[in-house]
Amino acid sequence: MVSLNDYGPEVRAEVKQVREVVSSLHEQLLKWNLVVWTAGNVSQRLHTADLMVIKPSGMRYESLTPESMVVCDLNGEKVDGLAEPSSDTKSHAYIYRNMPDVYGVVHTHSTYATAWAATGQNIPCGLTMMGDEFGGPVPAGPFRLIGSEAIGEGVVETLRKYPHSPAVLMQNHGPFTIGKDAEGAVKAAAMTEEVAHTMWAARQIGDIIPISDEDIAKLNDRYQNVYGQH
Amino acid sequence: MVSLNDYGPEVRAEVKQVREVVSSLHEQLLKWNLVVWTAGNVSQRLHTADLMVIKPSGMRYESLTPESMVVCDLNGEKVDGLAEPSSDTKSHAYIYRNMPDVYGVVHTHSTYATAWAATGQNIPCGLTMMGDEFGGPVPAGPFRLIGSEAIGEGVVETLRKYPHSPAVLMQNHGPFTIGKDAEGAVKAAAMTEEVAHTMWAARQIGDIIPISDEDIAKLNDRYQNVYGQH
């Protein structure tokens, strides 16, 4: 079996730094109420080697430390770590192998996003915040069983149809989100739950006013290229 | 009356340790928003004697300490403790006497689980997380008055019909959950509220897509045997 010692100091330095990032981003999942008990997981791909860092399986958030994070290759095989990696590891790996710009993946069972997922519907785009972040609806993905890379395949095939969206609502399961790093994917997970909750609430009180495709395109372009610090 | 001094040092050591566990697990009930004011209770059965440790009755969460936890026998009679035990003690005791693999019991009035309980409906299985943790729907139990072991009887008779579920929604009352220890039962209580909330929300926006019995069985088998650290 390959071990971290087979990699050079640059890789080992990035592993150390990414373990800290991934561990501390799990606190953001709790902060924004995206997970319960041990559910949910964050990973980040390395830039210096074909490796990723991911949460250990079934471990409570209070127990997570940088050291407990697991290093796997992009086939989902463990390379370093005391614990077993997340059950979703092979699906994270599949996404990294097939989407070369993606360096962060997050999975949660956040309440309202998962409610939409249980009905297999896209969340329609009725908020400027959705134009900004998702460039349209948040798409529903297919039903897939956990454990293999089948979920990752479902995520990738859905995102190819919705190239502006960083999120997929896997049917009867919950959201998977991507980003250019793990922080970006955590942000997308928080935004997914927020728009899922808001659009869910809007549905209960009347007809949601649609936003035109032209306005959605303008919102998305501006947000991706102008918003924030450049 | 029997007292703790009639038990050997091994039992007294386990009592001390279980009092700490049960006391600190009450903080988890607060953390996951499962209880209000003094409602809710956690107990754990001992392995070294036919005893259990349970929350005192009607005491605010801020006041709970390991020392305030009450030791009872498996008929629900107090063996040690300054305070009176929870009103649900006889029902916890009944569950332990009749389900020998159960070493933890939790009761809450968590909002959405109790909303389902007020309508007497099972929560239908529309989430992979429900397949994982409950192996099907979360079952509704009968109406029973508090104070005797009648609630415990209702819990046991319902769980015999739903052998994969660690939770029963007692009609007009709220959820009771079981586990191989108190932590497992608290986890089941947190998961019960989460799936109750998610499935409640899904109901408001469309038809929930059912999961086939075959897929539920696969999910449950994998989660119970593969998930987590082994």
Next chain:
Amino acid sequence: MVSLNDYGPEVRAEVKQVREVVSSLHEQLLKWNLVVWTAGNVSQRLHTADLMVIKPSGMRYESLTPESMVVCDLNGEKVDGLAEPSSDTKSHAYIYRNMPDVYGVVHTHSTYATAWAATGQNIPCGLTMMGDEFGGPVPAGPFRLIGSEAIGEGVVETLRKYPHSPAVLMQNHGPFTIGKDAEGAVKAAAMTEEVAHTMWAARQIGDIIPISDEDIAKLNDRYQNVYGQH
């Protein structure tokens, strides 16, 4: 004008102690999410004189201290304090004058209780927790403008029709609760919001199963006389 110096040391000692109690109970309103910004107020009547201690008007929760609590007589006139008392002072005073067993009053605009109040409906009794704490439905009260003792009159006239309930949902306004001390009234406010939320949620998913009057009476009797530490 009367001042605290006209009272003996026993009264001044109780004022000091009750100011601490009332100030710290406002933190419980925040903890259980019953108030926003400056809304809501707690008072407690003294046993040693016809006085009450109440929150100052329109002051943010972060700024509340025992010293900022205002002492008023039972006509709602200020006797001691740097700030102006709550706008609801005359209504609290009316309740104390007309309900001699009441020594605590709380008012909030908690979300779900106020939603019921906006529709002018009683919350029907579909939870054992409601049998316990309210002995039946949580009653709706009349519409009354703020500022005079008109709200207090509406509270008292409603509670006379529902003698087991510690709460009234004032129409278009929000809940008022009573207790044998301020802590009891805060508890009733927390329970009112919890049952309002739960019964609201139950309404969205089906028919709430009623609890028989006989069972409600048994629950209420047991809870008021057996529950807790005696």
Next chain:
Amino acid sequence: MVSLNDYGPEVRAEVKQVREVVSSLHEQLLKWNLVVWTAGNVSQRLHTADLMVIKPSGMRYESLTPESMVVCDLNGEKVDGLAEPSSDTKSHAYIYRNMPDVYGVVHTHSTYATAWAATGQNIPCGLTMMGDEFGGPVPAGPFRLIGSEAIGEGVVETLRKYPHSPAVLMQNHGPFTIGKDAEGAVKAAAMTEEVAHTMWAARQIGDIIPISDEDIAKLNDRYQNVYGQH
């Protein structure tokens, strides 16, 4: 380009103080659950010069400090600050130029207020708290794209039709609120979300009882002139 050094010591002193105020009020947005991730912004106009202090664009709440707040003129051009100002800066500036009594502006995407905004409806006035704070319904504003001062125009034209309201629900977007300082606008943002949530919940369980225009006028007059410390 103009810089802060072109202003006198009185202005620079007010800038320093307002940066602290605006920075710390962003914590209140988090405390009352009005924002997710980097969404939302607070500004305050100065009294000593035609300047305003506003949040930097797309920066996480954990990173906000008084020093990171950006100073702009009332055309929205940056005068001082290391970071780029909020995307909404030109709209804040437009509001200050056109509403001379306004010295604080807040924008959030708070969940229930934004749900109403997605349907383009006013929140009807069914709560005494709405009479107090809004003097009637919370008005819906027009659809406007972000980035220019178009949102500010929509806010001002709506508030001219609803002169008692400190809030506008911009269609498909979210609430903008005003105040005599930033704290007042943050308070209005918190109240907007609370009444949006309460009225949303009331809608699900029955008919909301209207409050007469006469009573709304009395409530608003009393709250604006008598409530609080004078």
